[in-house]
Amino acid sequence: MGEAPAFCFDNLRNGFGFKSKGFETSADVGDKTFVIGGENNDSTSDIGVQIYDKSTGKWVIPTVLGTKPKPCKGHSAILLNEDRIMIIIRGSTPDDCIWFLEVDTKYVKEQKKVLGTEVVAWSKGVRGDADKPVVISGPSGVGKGTLINMLMKEFPSMFGFSISHTTRAPRCNENNGVHYHFTDRSVMEKDIKDGKFLEFASVHGNLYGTSIEAVEAVADSGKRCILDIDVQGARSVRASSLDAIFIFICPPSMTELDERLRARETETEEQILKRLRNAEAEIEQGKSSGIFDHILYNDNLEECYENLKEFLGLDGSAPTNHKPSPKGIDLPLNHTVSKFDNQVLINCETPELETASKNLILLDVSSLQGGAPGRTRELNVYSIDSFSDGLNEKLS
Ligand SMILES: Nc1ncnc2c1ncn2[C@@H]1O[C@H](COP(=O)(O)OP(=O)(O)OP(=O)(O)O)[C@@H](O)[C@H]1O
Ligand SMILES: Nc1nc2c(ncn2[C@@H]2O[C@H](COP(=O)(O)O)[C@@H](O)[C@H]2O)c(=O)[nH]1
16 A cells, blocks of 8 residues: 655656646656646646656646646645546535546547547546436437426426537527537537547538537536437447436337428428438437437327436436535645555544544545546545544545
8 A cells, every 4th residue: 555645746847857836746657757736835726737758758738638627725646547547636615626637548548549649638526326417319300309308397406408519500599508509610620629529420411519518517517417419429428438328219200200390490391301311310220229228209298208207217206306415525734645456545634633633534436437528426435533443424
């Protein structure tokens, strides 16, 4: 069990001729040293990332993906599984104190290939078993939006909609930033290239995509994220580490789909025909691709909605969705962080107390799920009373 001093002033960069401005941590992965640092201990500062490549003797500023932690008063860091660094933030809110910086995970490796640069990716640590995002897919006109609106209306504090980007023109009843982020193709293509999208696809001749930020904004609001995306997008999300549940909505017949699209009066004849042509392939893939956990037929709307609620475990009385709030990790300036198998121990010393009390916090990382882009979930946090032989109070 290796013990690492926390808030260490790491001389690493001085040793290589760099001026260190303050409180940084570092971790070695292969021949790279990842330096994670804020500027000083007095005020809050951003957590920047730099990489020292020992094989070339050069410093590299990586492309940083994901939403990063807010400016903070300091942090500790410890390497897990040789591919991600767990960061414990000082002076943060309870739901914002653990973050992960992925440095060599599958996602990071893929993004390095796509972007052609060094890449690191942040994901926020979520304690316990947070509800998984829900991906809803199906051909245009089947009623996805209608069902999602019903769900959001009945459970406004439970669900949040992931607002996609699209290059298609807004319909007369659609608002920018509410129904979609309407954008230019060149801007969206640049953002895709910069790794800002969880998934994207060309759908009926336009570009659509889910930004990492859209999904994180919902998670940050404490709600369960709903994504309305096409089958190609669902496939990409399935291949990502978002760890969602996938529902495919099927029409009762192509004739009925045709009627619904026409009755909506939002597309031209040409566009309707294009959407109907694409629907056949989508239905085929929706039923056979193995992407979806559940297929719902939207014939009678009310019945389909009841089935959707049942699948989401919402068929009884309206759930309160009030999980107990997790307690924070109140890190003092002096503490050590150590790791043993899948457990990280934070030893907070409070020498000013006569009894020199020790406050131990155990982070169980054995069941971590998900990861960048999105959230790293299933982190369990316990406090340990060092003066008794028993555990624990679960803090999450
Ligand atoms: N079960 C149903 N029976 C009859 N009409 C329905 C049913 N479900 C939805 N509709 C209607 O069908 C039309 C298309 O529905 P909606 O816009 O929700 O489809 P969608 O799957 O979200 O389409 P798109 O992918 O193009 O956004 C709407 O006018 C809606 O009111
Ligand atoms: N892959 C993605 N598909 C998306 C996204 N947002 C919407 N969609 C799908 O596009 C079609 C058409 O939508 P419309 O609003 O123009 O009728 C529909 O099937 C949506 O599910 C996205 O972010 N990614």
